[in-house]
Amino acid sequence: MRTNEVLFYGRPAEDVLSMFGLSDDLQGLQGCKVLDCPGGPSSFTAFLAAAGIDAVACDPLYALSDAQLRLKHAAAQALLRPITKDSDPADWLDRKHAHQRSAFEIFLADRGACPQRYLAEALPCLPFPSSHFDLVLSGHLMFSYASVEEGGLMVSDGLDLDWHHAALIELCRVSKLEVRIYPAHTCALIAERHHYAKWLLNHLPLGWNGEFTTPHYFQGMIGCTDGLRLWRGGG
Numbered sequence: 001m002r003t004n005e006v007l008f009y010g011r012p013a014e015d016v017l018s019m020f021g022l023s024d025d026l027q028g029l030q031g032c033k034v035l036d037c038p039g040g041p042s043s044f045t046a047f048l049a050a051a052g053i054d055a056v057a058c059d060p061l062y063a064l065s066d067a068q069l070r071l072k073h074a075a076a077q078a079l080l081r082p083i084t085k086d087s088d089p090a091d092w093l094d095r096k097h098a099h100q101r102s103a104f105e106i107f108l109a110d111r112g113a114c115p116q117r118y119l120a121e122a123l124p125c126l127p128f129p130s131s132h133f134d135l136v137l138s139g140h141l142m143f144s145y146a147s148v149e150e151g152g153l154m155v156s157d158g159l160d161l162d163w164h165h166a167a168l169i170e171l172c173r174v175s176k177l178e179v180r181i182y183p184a185h186t187c188a189l190i191a192e193r194h195h196y197a198k199w200l201l202n203h204l205p206l207g208w209n210g211e212f213t214t215p216h217y218f219q220g221m222i223g224c225t226d227g228l229r230l231w232r233g234g235g
Helices: 013-019 044-050 066-080 092-113 161-174 195-201
Strands: 033-036 054-058 133-139 175-182 208-213 227-232
Touching: 013 044, 013 133, 033 044, 044 054, 044 092, 066 092, 133 161, 161 175, 161 195, 161 227, 195 208, 195 227
Parallel strands: 033 054, 033 133, 133 175
Antiparallel strands: 175 227, 208 227
16 A cells, blocks of 8 residues: 555554553553544544543644545545455455444544544644653554655655654653554565664663564554554663
C-alpha cells in the first residue's frame, strides 16, 4: 500500500490493547491518565472512559466535522480493501473492516457526547504540561508514514528522521512514566525493524530507557512486527 496522506480509519479498543501489549482487564491503568496520540477514529478512548480511566485522544483531523470524518474514514477503508494475502482467512479483511466501522461509530458518538476528550492537536508539539500523563500511546503514525524509500507508506514527502526524533522527545516530555509506540517496523509484507526506531533507541531523552516488544497483534504482515516500549528511570 502507498498513500499521499495519513489515513483515518478506526480500530476497536481490543485491537489497541493488543498492539500495545496492554491487559484487557485494565487493572494496570486504574488511576492513570492516558494519552492516545494520534487517536484516530478508535473506540479506545471511549472504552477507557467507560471504565473510569482518565483518557484523552489527540489527532489533527479532529478539527473536521463528523461528515468530513465519515468521508475520510470511507476513503481509508476503500484504499485498504484490496490488501490481503492468499494465506489470510477468506473473510479476515471483511471482519476487520466491520470492526473498524463499529469503532468509528463509537468514536463519533463519544466525541459528540464528550468533546473535551478529543483534541485537534498534532505531533511533534502537544499542548500539555511536562509529565502530564502516566501512559502515552502512539499508534500507526511514527515509522508507518516515513517515505516509501525509508520503509514507510508515503509516496510524497514522508515523516523524516528529524520529525521522528522531535515526536519521540515530545511523547516522552508529556509522559510521567511510560510511552508505547506501534508499529516499530517497516510497512512491507515481510516486515523488518525500522531503522529509524533503532536510531531512536540509541538517542532517547536523558533518563529514559527503551526496548523493542513483540505484541500479539495480527495486521496481515509477517516477519518482525515489533513495537517500542519506553520508560522513565530504572523501572
